[in-house]
Amino acid sequence: GAVVSQHPSRVICKSGTSVKIECRSLDFQATTMFWYRQFPKQSLMLMATSNEGSKATYEQGVEKDKFLINHASLTLSTLTVTSAHPEDSSFYICSATGGGSGNTIYFGEGSWLTVV
Amino acid sequence: AQSVTQLGSHVSVSEGALVLLRCNYSSSVPPYLFWYVQYPNQGLQLLLKYTSAATLVKGINGFEAEFKKSETSFHLTKPSAHMRDAAEYFCAVSEGGGGNKLTFGTGTQLKVEL
Numbered sequence: 564g565a566v567v568s569q570h571p572s573r574v575i576c577k578s579g580t581s582v583k584i585e586c587r588s589l590d591f592q593a594t595t596m597f598w599y600r601q602f603p604k605q606s607l608m609l610m611a612t613s614n615e616g617s618k619a620t621y622e623q624g625v626e627k628d629k630f631l632i633n634h635a636s637l638t639l640s641t642l643t644v645t646s647a648h649p650e651d652s653s654f655y656i657c658s659a660t661g662g663g664s665g666n667t668i669y670f671g672e673g674s675w676l677t678v679v
Numbered sequence: 680a681q682s683v684t685q686l687g688s689h690v691s692v693s694e695g696a697l698v699l700l701r702c703n704y705s706s707s708v709p710p711y712l713f714w715y716v717q718y719p720n721q722g723l724q725l726l727l728k729y730t731s732a733a734t735l736v737k738g739i740n741g742f743e744a745e746f747k748k749s750e751t752s753f754h755l756t757k758p759s760a761h762m763r764d765a766a767e768y769f770c771a772v773s774e775g776g777g778g779n780k781l782t783f784g785t786g787t788q789l790k791v792e793l
Contacts, residue, residue, distance in 0.1 A: 569722070597780055606769065606785045607723075656722050658781075668773075668781060670715070670723040 566590055567659045569671035576647055576678055583643045584674045586657030592637035593659035597668070598630075601654040613640055637661070647678040681706045681772045685784035693792050698757040700787045702744075702770030705751065711773040712753040713781065714744055718766045726768075729753060740764070765791045 566589040576582045586596060595614050599607040611627075613619040613634035621627045629651075631643040640659070644651055656673040686701040704710055711730050715723040727738025734746040744755045753770060767788050771781040 567722075604788075606783045609780055609782075612780055658723075667725065667728065668713075669725070672722040673720070675720070 567593075567657065567669045567671040569655075569657055569674050571674060572672060573675045574677070576676070578648055578678055579646055581643055581645045582647055582676060583641055584655055584657075584676070586640045586642070586659065586671050588638050588659045588661070588669075591659075592661045593640070594637065594661040595659070596634055596640040597658045597660075598632060598640075598642050599656045599658070601656060601673075603654075607656060610642075644676065647676070649678045652676055652678045681710065681774050681782045683770050683772050683782055683784035685768075685770050685787050687787055688785065689788045689790065691790040691792060692760045694762055695759050698742075698755070698760045698764065698789065700755040700768050700770075700789065702753045702755065702784060703751050704753060704770075704772045706772055706774055708774050711779075712744075712746060713771040713773070714738065714742070714753075714755050715769045715771060716740075716766050717769065717786075723769065726755070760789075760791045762791050762793075765789055 568587045570585045598610045601607045610625045611619040611621045613632050615634050615637050619632035634640040658668045658670045660668045682705045684703045713728045714726040717723050726742050727736045729736050729746045737743045742757045767786050769786050770784040773779045773781050
């Protein structure tokens, strides 16, 4: 079946630095990718939707200048957390869909971000 | 607007017993409905999905769910629980097609006891 891969699975960064998380669709062309944030023992909150070659659409309350999303190709989207702070520590999950996935949305394994 | 309500944040069953996880949805258009499972520190795995075809949907690992429009429900069931079923389960709804963004419920933690 379709596979979506995230990298890194875990990352620790210092407060004030930036960190990039990659999301790749391995066996289908992902025309749309979604980025979610999940706090411990809570549900997934959609941060933004990105379509290949277009600017991402952010959900209300999500700072677009802080969470930079790039979807430059049909197999790769990146989320960059800029000037990270401890409150940005969270589990970030991407998902992807496209014609090759039968319009099913597949999720990556998630990335744990810890800001110290 | 679409929303999902999962009744019961924690459900505990004995191994071999019936599993029933409840999900009710709200949608302004015919919905697409999904159940995902999340094991600790991992992403989400699709269990099953309803896309306006058969109302009884069979998924992986012996799970199934029935779409009931009159009750706006999409409850997840499994006849006999296994220890490996212990995980977090999320119900989700999508409007306007399966490839649109998902709105998730708050999740139900399933515990399976010996």
